Amino acid sequence: MKTLLLTGATGFVGSALLTHLCAHTQYEVRVATRSEPAADLAQTFKTFNVGDFSSSPDWGEALAGVDCVVHMAGRAHVMAREKDALSLFRRANTDATLELARHAIEKGVQRFVFISSIGVNGAYTPSTAFDETCPANPHADYAISKFEAEESLKALCDSHAMELVIIRPPLVYAAHAPGNFQRLLKLASTGVPLPFGGVRNSRSMVALENLVDFISLCMVHPRAANELFLVSDGIDISTPDLVRCIGRGMGRRIVMLTIPDPMMRLMASCIGKQNLYTQLCRSLTVNSTKARQLLGWIPPVTTEHALVQAGREYINARSIQS
Incomplete structure (x- = not known):
């Protein structure tokens, strides 16, 4: 049985991924949290309270023996009273991600799955759909921080053995979105x-059920290694x-x-x-053909x-x- 470490497990997508993994995979799932986890989470999964991800936490124990990291924790919003939004986004979404990846490499993690955003490509498509070959054009501070995290991760993983998978979803929807x-x-x-x-x-959008299914596939599929995917429902x-x-x-x-x-x-x-x-x-609009052709993925x-x-x-x- 392989071991997975998940960040962002209490969020909208993360909690759905936890449920999916319990039902569909043989992974031993660990959860990294910023604060003391809720009782039901701690009873079901092995949890590690590492503190603020942006403050150089000690990842050693949480990453020991881990085969795959799925990193979706980050900052999506800045309150009006907070100043220098880009700096705050970079600290949470770029610097903290790179710090986790460095520790993952030191611990021999085989694969790092990073959940980015379609905002890295742009805010809208004037004509043709975005695909993996389109140049980045991040439209907001949040998207800039995600793009910088992608680039830093690629540079880091290029010189190490850890495989990197980057996923850029568009709007993720469900009743509780x-x-x-x-x-x-x-x-x-x-x-x-x-x-x-x-x-x-x-x-283009992606149903929550489809996204968590695709993430779980990217955790294990050999051909997902070191690839970027734009994922959507396909309609x-x-x-x-x-x-x-x-x-x-x-x-x-x-x-x-x-x-x-x-x-x-x-x-x-x-x-x-x-x-x-x-x-x-x-x-x-997003052209998600690559996900289907390279990995054989079919949205549920x-x-x-x-x-x-x-x-x-x-x-x-x-x-x-x-």
């Missing part, structure tokens, strides 16, 4: 008309169709208003939500099924809470 997808679920559940009737975009969808699928899961017909794109842009700018406009109204669920299920689970959870 954070961020803008959660806001979209909430809006759809209210029954108010939504302003997406005139949106003609195309978005692109417009924002109006996305909302309709969510609505079907909720048992509701979503009414959508047709608002001209220039007005949508102006409204988003006036309320300081330009990023939200980009994510909901512009196109961002389709986009339509996963979106309908997300809507259904969201409404059911709301019903239980009320």
Whole structure:
């Protein structure tokens, strides 16, 4: 039995990966945490409280005998009151990642799987879909820190035996997804008309179930070694169709208003939500052919099924809470 060390295990993707690994792999799973782990986590897995990842923690005991590290812990947001966002992102996402990788090499870890972001490629695709050959064009401080981590990891692993796998997912979605997808679920559940009737975009996304399945494959597949993957469901969808699928899961017909794109842009700018406009109204498509052809990966669920299920689970959870 091989041994895996997972960081970010209490996050949205990390907790789902833990559940998946328990059901589908023969790995002995260890979890590294920043603080004292919850009782249920500590009872189920061997946990190591290493403290703040950004403060040069002692990784020695956690990494002893580990074959593979899956690193998804990091910083995704900076509070408005915090200054120098790029510096904070670099400390958590670049420097801490490189420090962990150095310790992993010292301990003889065979493979390091790093969960990056499609933001490394850019905020949107004007024409052709992103693929692994596209030049990096990180659009925000978070994406810059992820790209710098990728480059540092490649330079480090090039001179050592540890294999590196980099995965750049686009929007990851499920009923309990954070961020803008959660806001979209909430809006759809209210029954108010939504302003997406005139949106003609195309978005690549990856269902949470598909992403954790792909990560687990990259942990073990020989041909994943030292490769970069852009991963998605493989089917692109417009924002109006996305909302309709969510609505079907909720048992509701979503009414959508047709608002001209220039007005949508102006409204988003006036309320300081330009990023939200980009994510909901512009196109961002990913060509994930490499994942399928090189590794033979087949996503377990389709986009339509996963979106309908997300809507259904969201409404059911709301019903239980009320």
